[in-house]
Structures are given as structure tokens and as C-alpha cells.
Amino acid sequence: MLKTAPCGRKKVQEPAPTGESLDSWETILTVFLREKSLRLTDQRRKIASIALSHDSHFEIQELVREVRKSHPEISPATVYRNVKTLCEAGLLQETLESRSGVTLYERTESEHHDHIVCLDCGLIFEFHNAAIEKAQTKAIRAMGFFETRHQHVIYAKCDLIKK
Amino acid sequence: MLKTAPCGRKKVQEPAPTGESLDSWETILTVFLREKSLRLTDQRRKIASIALSHDSHFEIQELVREVRKSHPEISPATVYRNVKTLCEAGLLQETLESRSGVTLYERTESEHHDHIVCLDCGLIFEFHNAAIEKAQTKAIRAMGFFETRHQHVIYAKCDLIKK
DNA sequence: ATGAATGCAAAGGTTTTGCACCCCC
DNA sequence: GGGGGTGCAAAACCTTTGCATTCAT
Numbered sequence A, B: 001m002l003k004t005a006p007c008g009r010k011k012v013q014e015p016a017p018t019g020e021s022l023d024s025w026e027t028i029l030t031v032f033l034r035e036k037s038l039r040l041t042d043q044r045r046k047i048a049s050i051a052l053s054h055d056s057h058f059e060i061q062e063l064v065r066e067v068r069k070s071h072p073e074i075s076p077a078t079v080y081r082n083v084k085t086l087c088e089a090g091l092l093q094e095t096l097e098s099r100s101g102v103t104l105y106e107r108t109e110s111e112h113h114d115h116i117v118c119l120d121c122g123l124i125f126e127f128h129n130a131a132i133e134k135a136q137t138k139a140i141r142a143m144g145f146f147e148t149r150h151q152h153v154i155y156a157k158c159d160l161i162k163k
Numbered sequence C: 001a002t003g004a005a006t007g008c009a010a011a012g013g014t015t016t017t018g019c020a021c022c023c024c025c
Numbered sequence D: 001g002g003g004g005g006t007g008c009a010a011a012a013c014c015t016t017t018g019c020a021t022t023c024a025t
Helices: A025-035 A043-050 A060-070 A075-086 A129-143 B024-034 B041-052 B060-070 B074-090 B132-143
Strands: A092-095 A103-107 A116-117 A123-128 A145-158 B092-095 B104-107 B114-118 B124-127 B145-155
Touching: A025 A043, A043 A060, A043 A075, A043 A103, A060 A075, A075 A092, A116 A129, A129 A145, A129 B132, A129 B145, A145 B132, B024 B041, B041 B074, B041 B104, B060 B074, B074 B092, B132 B145
Parallel strands: A116 A145, B114 B145
Antiparallel strands: A092 A103, A116 A123, A145 B145, B092 B104, B114 B124
16 A cells, blocks of 8 residues: 555665664664663564564554564554654654555654655655755754754655656 | 744744635635535535634644534534545645644645744744745656645754753 | 563544435535 | 435544553563
């Protein structure tokens, strides 16, 4: 249902060179858990592994189904609880809303990107544009704010140019 | 809970000069309904009136409560159905998500604006910045898309500069 | 051992739907 | 009159929570 695929062309922004950041999520998670006196259970590790294997956005329900498939003994409640934990650990973050109004999550990447939702093919693209970011930082500063993060979703059509 | 207020300073973008667009929403709605062979019922008009009286974002539940207060005979299901209709008519649109994950709606304005969510005071500001819009249009075109609309939400802090 | 985490089931909350009745066009 | 609209209640969903049990540290 929700995919990020090249709608007839290449994704504008390639994935991070190595595919994995230098600190593996396992390290980050372990450190976070230790700091908070939380524990690394089997379920937590499995859920994290599956959640963080997504290259793009996913909804919790999707994750719940995947987890159930390979680990039927893990309950949905645990998935919900752990997604929350992973967000707190900074490994996941909420992202743009799907058109059905469901919250989507994605792996936190070191590189920021904006999104284009194609209204023709329904797919979601990621891109990064320095000019936009720059204009934005400048505008925000001028208004007296300090930006922490942003979500920029553009709804567009890819098909028009082919017709 | 959710307000758009001046967080210690003025809203950057003032509301439309007249407060109402030239075509009243009643006209737009009537034309839309006629086109689709839909009907203008009492409930529909009342719900539209209340929904469109909001100057800023609101959630459906809030609208349901308001409608119930002045028109207890209107059922929540009807409110849901009509919000959907009003979106299709282009009078309302979904907007950024509240931090609790609930979908928010707002009146469609002729003038577009982006949002700043202040992480210090929790309020939502609206602004418009030509440089950002321009950079964006250019970037999108360069990638082969035609933009239809976008959502740009910046999470920022207003308080830092006071400390 | 002890506090955190889990599974289960129940509760909570939101949104949708089926259906009989109503009413706008 | 007929098809869209409504109210009501039930259903369908998604997410959270209480509690007894299990488990990581």
C-alpha cells in the first residue's frame, strides 16, 4: 500500500552510502536503555530489528503484522510500547501522515529529507534541496525562532508530463 | 488545547483583508453540491457554518462537540460525513497533525501558509515566505513534478531568544 | 531480588456502516 | 417519487491499560 518507489524515475536522493550509520542501532539502543535503566529484551530487539529494517515509512499496523508473522508470540501491545521507546531513543520518528490519516514512522537518518507524495501513482519520494532548506532557516530565524526539525510534504503529480 | 495565538509576538501573516473571500462558502458549497447532485440539508449547512467559522485548525471531535451544543439533534456520524463532503468541496482541508496524532482540519484559504509549531509554548503560527515557495516550486519542477499543494510544518522554539 | 517488560484481555476512543425513516430537489 | 441524507446503534478499528506472570540485570 505505502511504498517508496521510483515512479518511473530514480529517487532523487540516494540512501546513505553504507546503508548503516557508523553507530549501529543496537549500540544506540543499548546505550539509551542503560541510561534509562530499561532492559533489552528479546522482543525489544526483534521489534527494533524489524522496524529499523524499513527503508521508508511504515505504519504501526504494518509493523505489527510483520512482527506477528515471524514472531507470533509477540503481542501487538508490545509492538506499540516498543515503537514508543524507539522514538524516545531517537531511532524512529513520526513522519508525514498517510492520506488515510494514520501516523507513519520512519528510521531516523542522519540526513534530512523532504517528501513528495505523488497524486498520480500514490508513491512517496524523498528529496533534499539546499535552496529550500536555506530559505527556510533564514525565514525562521527572521521570525525569531530556532528550528529544531521540520516536515515538508509536497503533493504533486508526476504523470502530467507524460501526457 | 490547540490555539493559534501570538506566542508573545504578532502572527507573521495577517488574515485575509476582508475576513471572507469574495465567493462565500455558501455559494461554493451550493455549486459543488449541484454539480455532484448532492443536497443542501439543514444539517449540512449548520455543520459547514460552524466548521468554516474556525479561524484556525480544529479537530473533528471539537467540531462534534460544538455542533452538539447548538444543535443537539445532529448526530456525530453526520458531522463526520459532512466534514468529508466539505473536504471534497475544497472548503476544508486536512492539515498538519496535532502532536497527539489526531487529524486536524482547517478552512481552505485563498492564501497559502506554512506552519510553525512552537515547541516551547505549544502554539501554532502561520506564515508565508515567498523565498521558500519559490525555491520549492523550482525544485519540484526540476524533478519533473507539478505541485498541487504542500504542507510545510516547522517545529521550532520561540523561547530561546528570551533566555 | 526487584523493578521492568510482556501477554492477554478488556477498556477507551475514534471513525465507519447498516438500516429504517426522512426530506430535498 | 426517488435518491441522497440523517439518526441511531452496532460494528470496526486502532491504541492504551490493568494485571498477573516472566525475565533482565
